[in-house]
Amino acid sequence: MNKLCPDLVAAVADIPDGATVMIGGFGGSGAPVELLHALIDRFRATGHPARLTIVNNNAGNGGIGIAAMIRAGMVAKVICSFPRSSNAEAFNEKYLAGEIELELVPQGTLAERIRAAGAGIPAFYTPTSYGTELAEGKPAEEFDGRMYVRERWLKADFALIKGQQGDTVGNLTYRMAARNFNPLMAMAADRTIAQVSRLGEPGCIDPQQVITPGIFVDTIVEVPEPQQEEVLVRMGVVY
Template sequence: MINKILPCAEAALCDVPDGATVMIGGFGTAGLPNELIDALIAQGARDLTIVNNNAGNGESGLAALLAAGRVRKIICSFPRQADSHHFDALYRAGRIELELVPQGNLAERIRAAGAGIGGFFTPTGYGTELAKGKETREIDGQMYVLEAPIHADYALIKAERGDRWGNLTYRMTARNFGPVMAMAAKVTVASVHEVVELGSLDPEAVVTPGIFVQRVVKVERVATAGGGFRQLA
């Protein structure tokens, strides 16, 4: 019987080795799998290459992983924001490597990995430092840059509901990079707020099929001071 539900985030991430490439879903804090990141910090893997849209916010989540000194390199689109002080300090001290990728290119490079595409040409970045050292080509009178796919050893993503086969649905903007990252990684770990019975998810509503997901962990919503729950998109 196929059952991809694990008892806790720690069990789902116990085998992440030093030097792994880890994709982490999220757009800012929307869809950021904080519980999985906390488990990765506790697990202790070092010299990680992280692929994310940005470089952490405030003190929690990805920012906490950076602050713990576990990241050797980050591949992202928006490394600096008002509250990205941990990345800023590490970068200025020469303790972290940055590969800056335009957001559309980032999404497409991840998607290309999942689709088995060896590379693609895009006009984005041509004539800038981002194209330095890369192959360029003129196509129909316009110049393009060859971009390579981004593969990962692990993808950590946040979904809304999942079943024991790993089929996933998302909540609003929490979807962001999750579906393409799930396709591009050798091992995809998804946190969900609700585990449902097999067959209860409408097939038309399933965004990430279980074939792309290896491990599912249920996490509770975070209670607020007012007695409700904080629901981040």
């Protein structure tokens, strides 16, 4: 039951080429920066993993995290809601050069597609996107006089998430708004890798305070002083 991993390098060692990887966070809030940079280090050393499909709220900012993965050439496709954030130069350059694919998903639909996968619901209907380019090729049906678009669940091979406190069996809590997509993604992936600021033994978290139960977490690694994406971007850090 002990899911503790000794370091970041070992935590991401099994992610293969072509994997679909969900990455927690809303902008920098709840983003697992250290796990992403460990994955970049592995790619620079070995050339793997490559051709990744990334699922996130946006397509990265500045020169760190997801943006650094894209600039390194690790990412073949991005599934997100906001590809054109304020510092999305890495994605913009690759996309305009035809080197990366984009699947644009409205934010509420993105969250619900991920939630549906975790709940075992293969499809659902939403009025969002009906009559737009985003609905082209998707089944639509009328309910109570309104048209709805059918959307499929969104699964992943791996989820990389960030918690505030965890225990060795994988139970997690989150810090304020850093909760965002992280719990949903933990449930929608075949394997979930979590970094946490504080790690303890089972029982260190009040059961009523657990947000993500350990059954949804496969690997946990402690990062006592995690970096914050926005701070690194303002400093001009390029990983």
